[in-house]
Amino acid sequence: MPDQLFLGIDLGGTDTKYGIVDGGGRVLRRNRWPTEPERGPEGVLKQVAVHAREMIGADKVLAVGMGVPGPMSSRLGMVFEAPNLPGWVNVPVQKMLEDDLGLPVRLNNDANAAAWGEFRAGAGRGASTMILYTLGTGVGGGIIIEGELLCGPDDTAGELGHIVVNPEGPRCGCGNRGCLEAYASATAIRRRVREALAAGVRTSIVIPAGEEDTFGAKPVFEAAERGDVLASEIIAEAGRMLGLAAAGMINALNPDVIAYGGAMSQAGAILFDRIIGTAKANSFAKPFSRVRIVPGELGNDAGLIGAAGLAMRLAGGE
Amino acid sequence: MPDQLFLGIDLGGTDTKYGIVDGGGRVLRRNRWPTEPERGPEGVLKQVAVHAREMIGADKVLAVGMGVPGPMSSRLGMVFEAPNLPGWVNVPVQKMLEDDLGLPVRLNNDANAAAWGEFRAGAGRGASTMILYTLGTGVGGGIIIEGELLCGPDDTAGELGHIVVNPEGPRCGCGNRGCLEAYASATAIRRRVREALAAGVRTSIVIPAGEEDTFGAKPVFEAAERGDVLASEIIAEAGRMLGLAAAGMINALNPDVIAYGGAMSQAGAILFDRIIGTAKANSFAKPFSRVRIVPGELGNDAGLIGAAGLAMRLAGGE
Numbered sequence: 001m002p003d004q005l006f007l008g009i010d011l012g013g014t015d016t017k018y019g020i021v022d023g024g025g026r027v028l029r030r031n032r033w034p035t036e037p038e039r040g041p042e043g044v045l046k047q048v049a050v051h052a053r054e055m056i057g058a059d060k061v062l063a064v065g066m067g068v069p070g071p072m073s074s075r076l077g078m079v080f081e082a083p084n085l086p087g088w089v090n091v092p093v094q095k096m097l098e099d100d101l102g103l104p105v106r107l108n109n110d111a112n113a114a115a116w117g118e119f120r121a122g123a124g125r126g127a128s129t130m131i132l133y134t135l136g137t138g139v140g141g142g143i144i145i146e147g148e149l150l151c152g153p154d155d156t157a158g159e160l161g162h163i164v165v166n167p168e169g170p171r172c173g174c175g176n177r178g179c180l181e182a183y184a185s186a187t188a189i190r191r192r193v194r195e196a197l198a199a200g201v202r203t204s205i206v207i208p209a210g211e212e213d214t215f216g217a218k219p220v221f222e223a224a225e226r227g228d229v230l231a232s233e234i235i236a237e238a239g240r241m242l243g244l245a246a247a248g249m250i251n252a253l254n255p256d257v258i259a260y261g262g263a264m265s266q267a268g269a270i271l272f273d274r275i276i277g278t279a280k281a282n283s284f285a286k287p288f289s290r291v292r293i294v295p296g297e298l299g300n301d302a303g304l305i306g307a308a309g310l311a312m313r314l315a316g317g318e
Numbered sequence: 319m320p321d322q323l324f325l326g327i328d329l330g331g332t333d334t335k336y337g338i339v340d341g342g343g344r345v346l347r348r349n350r351w352p353t354e355p356e357r358g359p360e361g362v363l364k365q366v367a368v369h370a371r372e373m374i375g376a377d378k379v380l381a382v383g384m385g386v387p388g389p390m391s392s393r394l395g396m397v398f399e400a401p402n403l404p405g406w407v408n409v410p411v412q413k414m415l416e417d418d419l420g421l422p423v424r425l426n427n428d429a430n431a432a433a434w435g436e437f438r439a440g441a442g443r444g445a446s447t448m449i450l451y452t453l454g455t456g457v458g459g460g461i462i463i464e465g466e467l468l469c470g471p472d473d474t475a476g477e478l479g480h481i482v483v484n485p486e487g488p489r490c491g492c493g494n495r496g497c498l499e500a501y502a503s504a505t506a507i508r509r510r511v512r513e514a515l516a517a518g519v520r521t522s523i524v525i526p527a528g529e530e531d532t533f534g535a536k537p538v539f540e541a542a543e544r545g546d547v548l549a550s551e552i553i554a555e556a557g558r559m560l561g562l563a564a565a566g567m568i569n570a571l572n573p574d575v576i577a578y579g580g581a582m583s584q585a586g587a588i589l590f591d592r593i594i595g596t597a598k599a600n601s602f603a604k605p606f607s608r609v610r611i612v613p614g615e616l617g618n619d620a621g622l623i624g625a626a627g628l629a630m631r632l633a634g635g636e
Contacts, residue, residue, distance in 0.1 A: 071604070128471065143570065145463050152572025153446065156605045163566040164600050167558075168486050176600055240485075248481040248566065252461065254470025282482050282494055286389070287474045 005059050007052055007103075008117075008308030009066040010110060013037060013084025016048060018055045019301065021308035025121025027301055031055060037084065041091040049100040063104045064097065065311030067113030067303045074108050074155050106314040108151070110303050112158055114296075115142020116149050117306025118259050122297035127256035131249050132296065133160055133242065135217075135262035138173075139181040145253070149310070161185070163248075165241045183241040186216035186263065192234045193220060203230040217264045224270050238264075239271045243278025250283040250291055261296035323377050325370055325421075326626030327384040328428060331355060331402025334366060336373045337619065339626035343439025345619055349373060355402065359409040367418040381422045382415065383629030385431030385621045392426050392473050424632040426469070428621050430476055432614075433460020434467050435624025436577050440615035445574035449567050450614065451478055451560065453535075453580035456491075457499040463571070467628070479503070481566075483559045501559040504534035504581065510552045511538060521548040535582045542588055556582075557589050561596025568601040568609050579614035 003022065010017040012035055019030040033051050035044060052064065070082030077094020097105045108116070115124075115132035124130035128147055134140040141160030143150040150157045161181040162174050169178025173187065182188050193205055193215075205223040207215050223231035246258050258279075264271065276293050296302055321340065328335040330353055337348040351369050353362060370382065388400030395412020415423045426434070433442075433450035442448035446465055452458040459478030461468040468475045479499040480492050487496025491505065500506050511523055511533075523541040525533050541549035564576050576597075582589070594611050614620055 141570075145468065146466075148464075150463065150571065152605065153574070154572050154604045154608055156602055157570065157572040159569040159602055159605075162600075162602070163569050164562050165482075166486065167484050167562060244482050244485060249570075251477040251481050252459075252475065252567075252570075253468065254472050254475040256471070282480075284474055284477055284480070286472045287470065287477075290472055 004312070005061045006308040006311045007055060007061050007064045008113075008304035008306070008311070009048065009052065009064065010113065010303035010307060011035065011048070011066055011068050012110075013069060013082075016051070017300065017304050018051055019304040019308065020055055020059060020061070021305055023312060025117070025305050025309060027305060029055070030301070030304070035085070037086055040087045041079075041085070041093075042096075044085070045091075045093065045096050046100070049097060052097075052101055061103065063106065063311035063314050064101060065106045065108070065113070065307035065309065065314070066093070066097070067110035067307045068093065068107055069110050072107055072109055072155055074106070074151050077105065077107050079107070104311070104314055106307075106310045108149070108307070108310055109155065111140030112142040112149060112151065113304075113306035113310065114261055114298075114302035115144060115158065115306065116309050117298055117302040117304070118261065118296050119144045119149075119306075120309045121305050122302060123259035123292075123294050124257045129253055129255040130257040130259065131160070131246075131253070131255055132259045132261055133184075133245075135184055135186075135260055135264035137186050139179075139185050143253070160245065163245060165244050169241075180241055180245050184238045184264065189217045189220055189234055189238065189264075190215060192237075193230070196230050201230050204228045205231050217267065221264075221267045221270060232270075235267070235270055236274055239274025240278045242271075243275040244282055246275060246279040246293060247282035247288075250279060250287045254287045255291055258291055258293045259296045260294075261298075261302055265295040322630070323379045324626040324629045325374060325379050325382045326431075326622035326624070326629065327366065327370065327382065328431065328621035328625060329353065329366070329384055329386050330428075331387060331400075334369070335618065335622050336369055337622040337626065338373055338377060338379070339623055341630060343435070343623050343627060345623060347373070348619070348622070353403070355404055358405045359397075359403070359411075360414075362403070363409075363411065363414050364418070367415060370415075370419055379421065381424065381629035381632050382419060383424050383426070383431070383625030383627065383632070384411070384415070385428035385625045386411065386425055387428050390425055390427055390473055392424070392469050395423065395425050397425070422629070422632055424625075424628050426467070426625070426628055427473065429458035430460040430467055430469065431622075431624035431628065432579055432616075432620035433462060433476065433624065434627050435616055435620040435622070436579065436614050437462045437467075437624075438627045439623050440620060441577035441610075441612050442575045447571055447573040448575040448577065449478070449564075449571070449573055450577045450579055450620075451502075451563075453502055453504075453578055453582035455504050457503050461571070478563065481563060483562050498559055498563050502556045502582065507535045507538055507552055507556065507582075508533060511548070514548050519548050522546045523549050535585065539585045539588065550588075553585070553588055554592055557592025558596045560589075561593040562600055564593060564597040564611060565600035568597060568605045572605045573609055576609055576611045577614045578612075579616075579620055583613040
């Protein structure tokens with residue numbers, strides 16, 4: 001029902017985003033507050049409830065959905081751990097929030113929530129099977145198969161960042177070689193730029209002052225658009241590996257849509273032409289001709305829209 | 319219903335297998351006849367109907383399922399083409415057999431049928447999500463997601479052989495580099511042995527007389543078990559690439575079972591230890607600890623049991 005309301009929450013290590021979302025996936029209002037992880041799980045969740053009530057105000061909200069940044073159980077409503085939230089070990093988030101808010105709560109991991117958001121209200125609208133890659137500090141993902149979010153019995157399905165795309169490739173943060181994340185994350189791109197600079201490669205990539213340890217893909221895309229050789233090579237390699245991964249998904253799952261979220265997904269043709277060309281060359285013609293390979297449409301809202309959408313399913317809203 | 323009967327047919331380029339299968343996936347009787355592809359589609363399908371009636375005899379069979387070797391539509395019941403069956407272009411197999419037999423008929427591709435067979439009655443019994451790799455002349459596959467065979471809108475899902483596992487790898491028959499099929503098919507193993515022999519590598523691999531162009535993985539496994547260095551290297555590489563592909567599936571789909579059919583799957587520990595070790599090193603601990611990585615249990619019956627199982631669903635038998 002489009003006139004039903006849900007609260008979507010996207011819990012992050014730094015900020016937490018909140019949105020009042022209607023049954024059609026439209027965000028009626030949104031806000032974000034610092035997560036203040038130093039409060040520990042109980043303190044953080046108390047603050048989340050305070051902000052949730054502030055967002056809800058006098059509205060009638062049917063259920064709350066929340067995307068969380070770490071291994072979790074959607075069935076138990078529990079966060080097992082959260083790398084960016086100190087002290088979070090086996091936290092019964094669903095029960096704690098339900099007790100505090102008096103509303104049904106549903107959890108999923110943040111990448112799955114974002115995938116569900118893009119599927120319901122963004123790049124995957126009207127699709128049946130969709131894959132979302134989230135390209136941020138790391139690479140994550142979510143998979144929708146024939147209209148259903150694939151969580152798997154361990155809620156680990158859709159972990160697309162540490163799939164090996166080149167066994168001869170560079171070392172990944174996880175210790176293995178040639179994971180997709182070792183090519184297509186902001187971390188990987190930063191590493192490539194630094195290695196090249198250390199090796200004396202000439203480049204027009206401009207790293208903003210004070211961002212030597214944190215810069216993302218943006219300055220590299222900007223330099224590539226100016227024709228910078230190093231930047232172009234780095235983007236081409238990321239695009240090629242994303243394209244190989246996409247080709248594998250096309251052959252395995254015959255999806256309607258492969259979408260990309262996160263900051264890197266805004267790079268435009270310089271990245272997408274490469275992804276699409278590589279995917280075409282490495283997949284069967286028939287499923288390739290079906291799939292749309294596109295940037296996500298919801299930007300930073302994907303997670304909270306998806307979380308609200310998962311809450312809607314809980315409430316029987318669809 | 320275990321006491322209902324179905325006819326499963328596995329249409330091949332050389333022979334076609336037939337089985338009367340009960341609702342529990344047990345083969346009550348089986349037979350095979352030459353396909354005689356030179357008869358063309360109409361002639362072949364007339365013979366199939368003759369053999370089908372012979373198999374059915376006086377039994378009451380509810381429906382017929384058939385696995386076919388080529389691109390097809392399960393919805394239209396049509397075979398678009400079949401590389402090993404000359405003249406097969408857009409053949410309405412389902413309608414032709416239904417008209418001839420007076421029974422409902424369901425088609426799927428042979429690897430999907432085998433996957434459904436192993437899922438219902440073999441290595442995947444009791445599982446929810448299962449992947450089957452078929453390791454034969456080529457490499458194929460089938461995927462069951464939460465109890466449902468994933469066909470995809472183009473009936474191309476589960477094409478697992480031409481997923482690139484090493485972009486720096488050897489050329490595949492399809493023209494790309496480093497497909498799984500370029501490592502783990504009988505064709506690939508034969509190519510590796512020949513290249514090594516041509517380069518003067520010493521090996522104890524014994525190629526049976528007259529089988530220079532057709533030998534499969536068997537003599538290579540036998541030599542590897544005797545400690546032959548070349549044979550061990552070839553098997554280790556095939557196992558490693560199968561393990562990398564399995565790891566990708568474990569991270570993406572969180573399956574209960576990954577099974578392997580085809581002649582190579584009978585190689586035992588020498589292959590499976592390598593697959594499992596590589597899969598473990600390249601996937602997340604939690605989904606890895608769930609998945610069982612095993613040989614198929616149904617051997618050559620997988621396709622006809624699966625085809626019968628798909629017919630059973632058509633007949634509302636489950």
